[in-house]
Amino acid sequence: MAKLIRKPPLSRSEQMSRIRSRDTLPEMLLRRTLWRMGLRYRLRSTLPGRPDIVFSSEKLAVFVDGCFWHGCPTHFRAPKTRAEYWSPKIDANIARDRRNDEALHASGWHVCRLWEHEIETNPEASARKVAALLLELRRQAGAPEGPLERIQFD
């Protein structure tokens, strides 16, 4: 069983260190969990928004969104100093995320966005969410389910 961790609000320096970057801790955690489930994926995509994890055959793009930079409704707090600088910046990030989603949808891609706090709290549940989407997409396409049919979704 995954243990549930209550995530405290991010400190200023934690927030600053979480500019969208590659190989963040939650991203690694998700990748490792997906890999253990037998799922294989591509990294470092050049698709709109540069999704963190890509399943090419199913056309599923997965994003791991940092709670600060992508404006998580639970964890985003505008820093007290220079809130007038940060709030529009984060709003612009959110708007860009939506535009990227639309661009992906327009070219036939499916989008799955996970918050870093979801993954940190329960990586297995996050990975199962991705696996459930893949399973649905494979079924729709009449493709073999592969290792997905052995996953317990309960």
Ligand SMILES: [Zn+2]
């Ligand atoms: Zn969050």
